Amino acid sequence: MLHEAASGHPGGSLSAVEIVTALYFGGVLRHDPENPEWPDRDRFVLSKGHGVPVQYAALAMAGYFPIDELSTLRKIDSRLQGHPVLGTAPGIEASTGSLGQGLSIGLGMALAARLDANDYRVFVLLGDGECQEGQVWEAAMAAGHHRPDNLIAIVDYNKFQLDGATADIIGLEPLAAKWESMGWKTREIDGHDMRQVLDALQWSMSAGEPACIIAHTVKGKGVSFMEGENAYHGVAPSDDELARALGELDGEDPEEQHAHALGSDHVLEEAEKSIDAESQANGKGGAR
């Protein structure tokens, strides 16, 4: 998609692959691709809007729109805008791309659910660099006050932002303590271990309070030459890089079998297996 568009943000999309896959295909989000406006659906707000390629891929795989449409990303007249826009691609829940805003929007959604005595849940995926924005902490503090049990923040902690390592620019640590101090139940996981991602999402839904999952990830995960290489924050792969990346993601080299490509049968099977068991156990989850 990004190669076709010749622009975009591969690094921050790849770091969130397991998280987004677990949400859409791991039986976490209650949603209906045939009815994107279903009022009782769970909401997923991509606050780190530059990572939208991974969400578009998931939405297409889930059936919100044709997979062929992914090649229109960032092109004129496309529904797939360079950053998410509410009212364009079905399944997009908020306009983001100016960082720091998604958690406030998610909190508003969570409180609207409470007012309507509805039980839909709101998941907000934030970037780590994004947590430097003051508005994130306004929303975190306000959520700590109102204590909606249907609001879940996930931080894609890939340790990098556009200009370099977060630790070198404005360090985030102690990150978990910050969320906890604002009244959030917090758990840290390996954001590329599907088992841990699924477990944490299940935990977050029954936390009884606002829950934050800090997912330690690797920017550019799954593509050897992009992993931890911040040059790919906002640069699309060239022809050669695309071929190498797809080769690795498809498991051409047995040493490189990451199975991180969206739609990878391996990931999906794993997700389905583990979630079937868990959703049966707690009586919720799964597409409508």
Added chain:
Amino acid sequence: MKDLYPGLEFGKATRDAYGEALRDLGRDHPEIVVLDADLAKSTKSATFGEAFPDRFFNVGIQEANLVGMAGGMASCGKVPFISSFAAFVILKGYDQLRMAVSYPKLNVKVVGSHGGISIGEDGASQQSVEDVALACALPDFVVCVPSDEHQMRAVVKAAFEHNGPVYIRSGRPKAPLIYDATPDFAFGRAAKLREGSDLTIIANGLLVASALVAAERLARDGIEARVIDMACVKPLDEDAVRAAAEETGAIVVAEEHLVHGGLGARVAQAVCTSQPVPIEFVGLDDTYAESGDPAALMRKYGLTWKEVEAAARRVVSRRAGAAR
């Protein structure tokens, strides 16, 4: 302030009328939610909050979060009215108004109180002189500056009935009465308060009262001014502006705002694309104000009937010069 508006009775402040109108709407419309950022007693959104505490959210001193939450609630079917001082909700919430309200065209009503400089002693940091320009710059936003308590009630009702973003500016001081009951009101439709053929004064907010006083003074010298209350700055009643240009040939625009970017700029744009005529502007000329008694501020910064009258005489003389 009474000295500034000789001959006019005073009613409530528009902010008081806002709180009451919102509370009254809230009785019949459970989808209305109200959010404030620790200024509810000043913006008067507390009037709603006291009646409907379950639908009232004081988010604290967090204007960015205030706007973002409202966007989230609106996307889930609520009709949020959000309030703070105009200077804070517009300026500190501007990117959020863009991303979470304007761009996704969400049904959020933004009410900025303490608009203009007539807030008085608190000084320039609390006064709002650029809010109308900024609100007008947000696509899809309707922007209104009501002149008195009755018109504010009509504007609040229209805002609720409109499905889309609306900005309303309210004021701190008691406002002179322009109407004697809730007037008919629709976005994009001006109210003609006085007929005249020599020029038209187009105003909103407190300057409507100033325009009426100025028109009386001008009439003593045989200059008949049409007076238009242009509470709705966007969409502008372009028909009323065009008619004013064609039928009176000269226009004064008066507002408690910077002369650039507000009502004056929008009227000028409408005039020069339809029927170009001389225009004079009454407003703040590229400056902030300061602390002081509201009336003293309005005098010092040229926002009284006297400046409107002087502008009227200038514009009439410019038109006469052009005719020669």
